[in-house]
Amino acid sequence: MKHTLFSLALLGIVVMTGCNSAPEELASQALLEAPPSEEILAALVQADKLDGTEDHVIGKCYVCQLGMNGKPEFTTEAHGYTAHMCSSYCRDHFTSDPDEVISNTEIPAKPENLAAH
Numbered sequence: 001m002k003h004t005l006f007s008l009a010l011l012g013i014v015v016m017t018g019c020n021s022a023p024e025e026l027a028s029q030a031l032l033e034a035p036p037s038e039e040i041l042a043a044l045v046q047a048d049k050l051d052g053t054e055d056h057v058i059g060k061c062y063v064c065q066l067g068m069n070g071k072p073e074f075t076t077e078a079h080g081y082t083a084h085m086c087s088s089y090c091r092d093h094f095t096s097d098p099d100e101v102i103s104n105t106e107i108p109a110k111p112e113n114l115a116a117h
């Protein structure tokens with residue numbers, strides 16, 4: 001009887017923690033295994049250049065169409081690039097399907113083009 005209760009409690013814990021953390025972990029695992037398409041890689045190179053340096057760090061929030069500054073505390077990785085997001089919401093959205101976000105984001109003009117008036 002005691003044993004059954006313990007098993008039920010354990011099952012409850014597994015189900016609860018599984019809901020919270022598993023999908024994100026699985027998504028980033030799958031990402032590492034699947035090679036990116038040329039289109040995705042080209043977009044990442046462009047996004048990387050936006051901050052003026054090709055250091056494999058994307059400083060703008062990809063989910064906000066690269067229009068918001070990312071924050072170091074909301075960082076994720078995609079295809080060898082470190083991407084700063086502006087919020088935990090954006091980071092979660094990005095990690096759930098990075099390729100989808102990247103392919104749906106139009107790379108904006110470089111900031112200096114906008115400032116040169």
Ligand SMILES: [Zn+2]
Binds near residue numbers: 061062063068086
């Ligand atoms: Zn954002």
